[in-house]
Amino acid sequence: MNPNDTNLAPIYAEIFLLIATSAILLIDVYLPAAKRNITYMLSLLALAGAAVITYGDFAAGTTTYAFNNMVVSDPMGNLLKLFTYLSVGVTLVYARQYTTDRGMLGGALGGxxxxxxxxxxxxxxxxxxxxxxxxxxxxxxxxxxxLYALVALRRDNTNATEASMKYFVLGALASGFLLYGMSMLYGATGTLDLTTMSAKIAAGTINNTILVFGLVFVVAGLAFKLGAVPFHMWVPDVYQGSPTAVTLLLGGAPKLATFAIVVRLLVEGLIPLAFDWQQMLLILAVMSLVIGNLTAIAQTNLKRMLAYSTIAQMGFVLLGMMAGVVGTDQSNGTAAYSSAMYYSITYVLTTLATFGLIMVLARAGHEAEELVDFKGLGKRSGWYALLMTVLLFSLAGVPPMMGFMAKLTVLQSVLKTGHLWLTVFAVMASLVGAFYYLRVVKVMWFDEPSDTAPIRVAGDKNVVLAVNGLMVVVLGVVPGPLLDACMHAMSKTLAS
Structure with a gap:
């Protein structure tokens, strides 16, 4: 028997989280609504436990396969998992008061x-x-x-119900694209294993037309999950219609998971077809940068504006992904893919605090998601206005925030491919994007407040917000540790 069939070590974290989540659901059934904080604390402990297990694997720095090579534990995956736990944990902290105020935690099944x-x-x-x-x-x-169920969690809210229906229908369509593309590739290669598939394609004995046909559907499915143009139509409606706590669950950690399967499918499984999928990613990136930034300018709803911002940000991730192979030279691969990974992580860290602040300003019966809600925030709370300014500067790529370093590393990778025009284009698109970020900064500091209600925030949320904001600055001034971790993880993963 193949030892990879029975080795459970690579999925200890998944097994732990599955058991912990099942136990939390059972415990929650017997908890009254007033004691739902117990469910909250247990959820954070479950994420912390999974993080401890994953960190042990990450520190070992080895690559291990399980279940007949269907599952892999490698440095890239373990680093992304650690930031996934961090993202979801921080989201739960930000969301606790928000969900309580809206009755999302009430009743026998509030957990x-x-x-x-x-x-x-x-x-x-x-x-x-x-x-x-x-x-x-x-x-x-x-x-x-x-996520479909989470979007529709506020059953009495028509916007949430509409957003859930749109997300479900379009999500099913995207899953169909991805599944159809996978079936074409399976039919052509006769294997579901990505490593074996890469070797078979590289041998050059398979009809290239069938491979490219399947590849088109796979890239379309991945583009939908990333929210890239022209598969972006669900992003603004779902971001705006979902409860803000759920919007953050949608816009944070899932981007890391989607980035992971982009690398698994395109780099580890389909690298012999790099010329084809890089051209597709180039088109998706350019369209995402143009449409995302230009459409965001017209938005007055902050969640909708940030949704179009996300589309543009994913354009940069795609630029990093398409810069790994030049002709047949793969020497730029580690730098390019690690820059895209670094960009994804920094984007998620910034997004966490951005939506966290929107939840801070919201209160029972009032959603603080319109631009007018941020008028005069500097006079109401200079601390929150300063924090939001730092976050928006990071999204815009203003130094010394970590968003600037993220954009710089991606552009350096693109420049190494000889695409000077693309580098200049991306910089110009970022300049256009800076307008709608700076507009929010202007409204916060120079307009008179339209809302004078006091801002009351729990202590734990304030601490996490402060740390989150500090990370955005520190990782911009001292980007080395995270950049090196991404580079190390990607190089070891690609080498294996």
Whole structure:
């Protein structure tokens, strides 16, 4: 028997989180609504436990396969998992008061918010660790189904219900694209294992037309999950219609999991077809930068504006991904893919605090998501206005915030491919994007407040917000540790 069939060590973290989540759901059934904080604390402990297990694997720095090579534990996956736990944990901290005020934690099944968030996290972990079409799709559907339910969690809210229907229908369409593309590739190569597939394609004995046909559908499915143009239509509606706590669960950790399966599918499985998929990613990146930034200018709803901002930000991730191979030279691969990984992580860290602040300003019966709600924030609370300014500067790529370093590393990778025009284009698109970020800064500091209600925030949320904001600055001034970690993880993963 192959030892990879029975080795459970690579999925200890997934097993732990599955057992912990099931136990939390059972405990929550017997808890009254007044004691829902117990569910909250147990959820954070479950994420912390999974993080301890994953950190042990990351520190070992080894690559291990399990279940007949369907699952892999490697440095890239373990680093992404650690930031996934961090993202979901921080989201739960930011969301606690918000969900309580809106009755999302009331009733006998009020803990379903935490249960669904943890199951979505488990799906993301499976996606990150996948090394086969089967495990990728299993993780993707576990995450997606949990997120569909979370978007519709406020059953009495028509906007949330509408957003959930749109997300479900378009998500099912994207899953169909991805599954159809996978079936074409399986039919052509006769294997579901990504490593074996790469070797078979490289041998040059397979009809290239069938491979490219399947590749088009796979890239379309991945583009939908990233929210890249022209598969972006769900992003603004779902971001705006979802409760803000759920919007953050949608816009944070899932981006890391999607990045992981992009690397697994395109780099580890389909690298012999790099010329073809790099051209597709180039088109998606350019369209995302143009449409995302230009459309964001017209938005007055902050969540909708940040949704279009996300589309543009994903354009930069795609630029990093398409810069790994030049002709047949793969020497730029580690630098390019690690820059895209670094960009994804910094984007998620910034997004966490941005939506966290939107939840801070919201209160029972009032959603602080319109631009007018941020008028005069500097006079109401200079601390929150300063924090939001730092976050928006980071998203715009203003030094010394970490968003600047993220953009710089991606542009350096693109420049190494000889695409000078593309580098200049990306910089110009960022300048356009800076307008709508700076507009919010102007409104906060120079306009008179339209809302004078006091801002009351729990102590734990204030501490996490402060640390989150500090990370955005520190990782911009001292980017070395995270950049080196991404480079090290990606180089070891690609070498294996």
């Amino acid at each position: 379903e918010f935490y249960g669904l968030a943890l199951f979505a996290t488990l799906g993301q972990m499976v996606m990150i660790a996948a090394n086969s079409f089967l495990s990728i799709y299993l993780g993707l559907e576990l995450m997606s189904l949990s």
